Amino acid sequence: MSNRPTSSLASMARERQVPWEHQRAERVLSTALRTRASRARQRPQRVAIAASCLALFVGVGFRFMSVPAAQANATIEQPAPGATLELASAAYADGGYARD
């Protein structure tokens, strides 16, 4: 533990030499410029990938949403009037009614 007051330690921290020599600054700058150029080059690719993903997502979404819609719009074929009676009679004749 240090017995010095906090303010004294803060002053010492302030007076420490920052390790930022010319060579280091140059290296960071060249890396920053390279990274910046690389990101600028990659930007159109990223936009294209994002657009493709969005289109795929929207396409898949429509596909799934369109299935229930198709089912909702589908019409159930209704038997003609009188057909139900004929079917019931046929089932009764077959003994199906009794079996059920």
Added chain:
Amino acid sequence: MTAIVSPHGLGPGALAPEADCAVPGVVALFARARGGDKRAFTELYTAHARYIAGVVYRIAGNDRDLDDIVQETFIDAIAGIAQIEEPRALRAWLVTVAVRRTRRVLGIRRRRAFFGLLLRDHSAPSSNPKDREPVDFLYDALDKLSPDLRIPWALHHIEHLSLPETAEACEVSLATVKRRIVEADQRIQKRLAP
């Protein structure tokens, strides 16, 4: 290029208004940097990188991630420079970007240390206690604080930024920054108490 190097960039201190902003070339340089001019970017970097490196170094306490933070700060800066209306506000804004980056790095360090992946982050820089400088004890205490408490304390007490400048750099209200500094101060004093 050297014409715009600010004398304020050479050491710690308050975010003094940059006298060199009065130079007409600075406004043109600023406009060129906004347009993506590589040379203008280099000149802005030359003018401010040392100051930003100092701020980051004094918050973090070591130079382990210094290069990465400064580099990312300037890349972020050039991408977002259009937000800045006044060249005079550039330095304060760069500090805000650097603080944001530093907070992220400190958060990662704490999480790694928590999971035991990088135990050295929270250990003494030197194995022999006699070789340690008094300021190492301060950074040991700061390492135990969350970045939200550590950064305002370091900016205010070490970097000597005013409270409004610290609040701006940390992107919080003045009341919040005051509360965090007081809380950090209490915890540091508790840890440094013999």
